Amino acid sequence: xxxxxxxxxxxxxxxxxxxxxxxxxxxxxxxxxxxxxxxxxxxxxxxxxxxxxxxxxxxxxxxxxxxxxxxxxxxxxxxxxxxxxxxxxxxxxxxxxxxxxxxxxxxxxxxxxxxxxxxxxxxxxxxxxxxxxxxxxxxxxxxxxxxxxxxxxxxxxxxxxxxxxxxxxxxxxxxxxxxxxxxxxxxxxxxxxxxxxxxxxxxxxxxxxxxxxxxxxxxxxxxxxxxxxxxxxxxxxxxxxxxxxxxxxxxxxxxxxxxxxxxxxxxxxxxxxxxxxxxxxxxxxxxxxxxxxxxxxxxxxxxxxxxxxxxxxxxxxxxxxxxxxxxxxxxxxxxxxxxxxxxxxxxxxxxxxxxxxxxxxxxxxxxxxxxxxxxxxxxxxxxxxxxxxxxxxxxxxxxxxxxxxxxxxxxxxxxxxxxxxxxxxxxxxxxx
Ligand SMILES: *Cc1c(COP(=O)(O)O)cnc(C)c1O
Numbered sequence: 001x002x003x004x005x006x007x008x009x010x011x012x013x014x015x016x017x018x019x020x021x022x023x024x025x026x027x028x029x030x031x032x033x034x035x036x037x038x039x040x041x042x043x044x045x046x047x048x049x050x051x052x053x054x055x056x057x058x059x060x061x062x063x064x065x066x067x068x069x070x071x072x073x074x075x076x077x078x079x080x081x082x083x084x085x086x087x088x089x090x091x092x093x094x095x096x097x098x099x100x101x102x103x104x105x106x107x108x109x110x111x112x113x114x115x116x117x118x119x120x121x122x123x124x125x126x127x128x129x130x131x132x133x134x135x136x137x138x139x140x141x142x143x144x145x146x147x148x149x150x151x152x153x154x155x156x157x158x159x160x161x162x163x164x165x166x167x168x169x170x171x172x173x174x175x176x177x178x179x180x181x182x183x184x185x186x187x188x189x190x191x192x193x194x195x196x197x198x199x200x201x202x203x204x205x206x207x208x209x210x211x212x213x214x215x216x217x218x219x220x221x222x223x224x225x226x227x228x229x230x231x232x233x234x235x236x237x238x239x240x241x242x243x244x245x246x247x248x249x250x251x252x253x254x255x256x257x258x259x260x261x262x263x264x265x266x267x268x269x270x271x272x273x274x275x276x277x278x279x280x281x282x283x284x285x286x287x288x289x290x291x292x293x294x295x296x297x298x299x300x301x302x303x304x305x306x307x308x309x310x311x312x313x314x315x316x317x318x319x320x321x322x323x324x325x326x327x328x329x330x331x332x333x334x335x336x337x338x339x340x341x342x343x344x345x346x347x348x349x350x351x352x353x354x355x356x357x358x359x360x361x362x363x364x365x366x367x368x369x370x371x372x373x374x375x376x377x378x379x380x381x382x383x384x385x386x387x388x389x390x391x392x393x394x395x396x397x398x399x400x401x402x403x404x405x406x407x408x409x410x411x412x413x414x415x416x417x418x419x420x421x422x423x424x425x426x427x428x429x430x431x432x
Contacts (some may be wrong), residue, residue: 004043005394010054011042012105030162033401036386040401041393042195046073048412051398058102059398060417064408066245066400067215067272070331070360071321072412077304078276083293085313091305098312105319106274106282109255112243112264116284117293118307122271123151125281128293128301130155130209133240134166135299136289139206145188147217147374147404148210150244150269154179154363156209160215161374161404187213188373189222198237207240207266208233212257217374219363227263234266240289246271246281247406250322252359260358273322276314279305309400316317327411331360335409340364341422349429362407377404384432391428397421 013132018423019024024032024041028064033040041053049072051061064070071078085098103116119125130153134140135255144150149162154175171180186193196342197204208230222311234241250273251257258264274280284290292299321327338359342364346353365371365380366388385403390397397420400407 004332006055006057006396008039008041008053008055008057011040014042014054015040030400030402030405031383035382035403036401037391038386038390038393041398048072048074048418049414057396058301058422059393060413061398062407062409063203063398063400063405063422064410066405067251067408068275068277068318070251070273071276071318072410073277075317075321075412077321078314081146081313081317082310085309087429088309091308093304096307096312098309098316099307100320102274102312102315105198105316106270106284109259110245110249110268110270110284111255111258112266112286113270113284114287115290116282117290117301118280118312119283119301119303120279120305120311121281122269123153123247123281124303125269125271125283126150126209126244127153129242129267129283130189131301132267132283132289132292132299133151133206133209133242135292137206137238137240138181139204139239141184141201142182143184143186143194143205143208145210145214145373146185147188147220147377148214148244149216150209151246151306153185156215158183159185159374159419161214185377189226190373191226191233194230194233198233198239198263199271200332202237205239207242209242209249211366212243212261212263213243213248213252213358213361215361215363216404217320218365218371218377218404219361219378219406220371220373221356221358222261223372224315227257227261231263231265240267242267242269242285243263244269248361249273250319251361251408253328254322273277273318274315276316276318278311278314280315281310297364321411328359330411331409334413334415335360337364337415338409338413338418338421339364341418342425345422345426345430349426349432350431351429360409362409366405387432388428391432392424395424395428397424 044054146159147161151154245256249270253260271281335357338360353366366384367379
């Protein structure tokens with residue numbers, strides 16, 4: 001498909017070259033626009049709420065590098081802190097005080113976290129947390145939910161969301177059956193299904209891992225009582241509850257979804273926002289469980305670049321910016337304005353939609369029926385989403401190139417940005 005209203009000649013040339021150099025032309029699948037079709041734009045630079053492509057077109061961005069840019073891209077405070085840190089070296093491979101600073105901030109913020117280990121990505125955090133769940137309980141089975149994404153480790157690539165959902169792959173070749181034989185799945189928001197799994201193997205389940213608000217199957221909030229029910233069930237069966245807050249941490253609230261919903265898991269994974277745009281992940285939780293991690297305990301996990309000074313610096317600065325009074329009120333207000341506006345305009349222009357937002361996370365499906373799980377999400381009219389996505393792009397709005405991804409706002413998005421976005425949506429939806 002050719003863009004009609006924006007010129008993207010350079011993007012096309014660069015992406016064509018990239019496809020000969022890297023599988024699909026990208027370093028991570030969803031970026032290739034395969035599910036929405038058409039030409040991905042190649043970025044040149046980012047600032048605040050905006051991105052500029054290599055052809056010089058400007059867009060209002062609702063991807064925010066998939067979550068980290070919650071203070072806006074390239075925030076001057078983060079950039080200047082990074083300049084300063086850079087002069088002292090990019091990696092120590094040894095302790096630094098910066099790790100203490102970020103660790104204290106994370107422990108103070110996130111209710112479940114008494115101790116934390118830094119890693120380099122959300123994938124790494126989830127891999128390690130599964131090992132820890134098993135090490136601590138002496139049990140092998142884990143429960144995950146259909147459409148939830150916890151990175152690309154073998155045992156978690158079962159009914160996974162994000163890029164896996166986007167491409168319609170239920171699983172991936174190269175993952176041995178033995179790697180996933182201890183992963184059992186249930187539909188999201190289905191407490192009875194989880195109960196049945198516990199009843200059928202009461203002493204074998206190490207724990208439950210989930211996105212406390214789903215972002216990787218599109219935006220799906222937990223039903224009332226779901227998180228509470230999981231907390232009760234896991235306790236009843238001596239299993240651990242793990243919130244994967246790689247996306248929701250410091251986004252749904254400063255203390256994550258666990259603060260927002262008042263449910264304290266045993267362990268938590270983090271990523272995205274805590275790296276402020278540099279590669280960081282983390283896992284943490286109860287002190288008795290975290291004390292099993294090497295070298296305090298026997299569960300091995302390590303990383304050459306883990307806790308490196310640049311990543312810690314970007315994380316610290318980002319969290320400092322988020323601590324300013326009113327930030328989460330502003331994120332909620334601006335995102336609600338956007339989400340309410342989109343749903344209203346879609347209805348006025350004759351489209352059946354279902355969606356919503358919490359704090360700085362939002363989503364809209366092209367279906368009139370409520371979406372409580374991945375099966376519901378898949379009822380969305382994907383070809384309509386593709387046309388909507390392309391239309392918005394041509395009107396200068398960059399949305400995630402997949403129905404099965406949440407949208408993100410930032411502190412840099414202004415009322416004027418939202419108004420312009422809604423104007424674009426009205427034009428696009430009127431002609432869909
Ligand atoms: C993004 C994400 C991951 C994976 O993080 P990476 O840094 O991409 O490896 C894991 N879990 C959730 C909920 C995510 O949104």
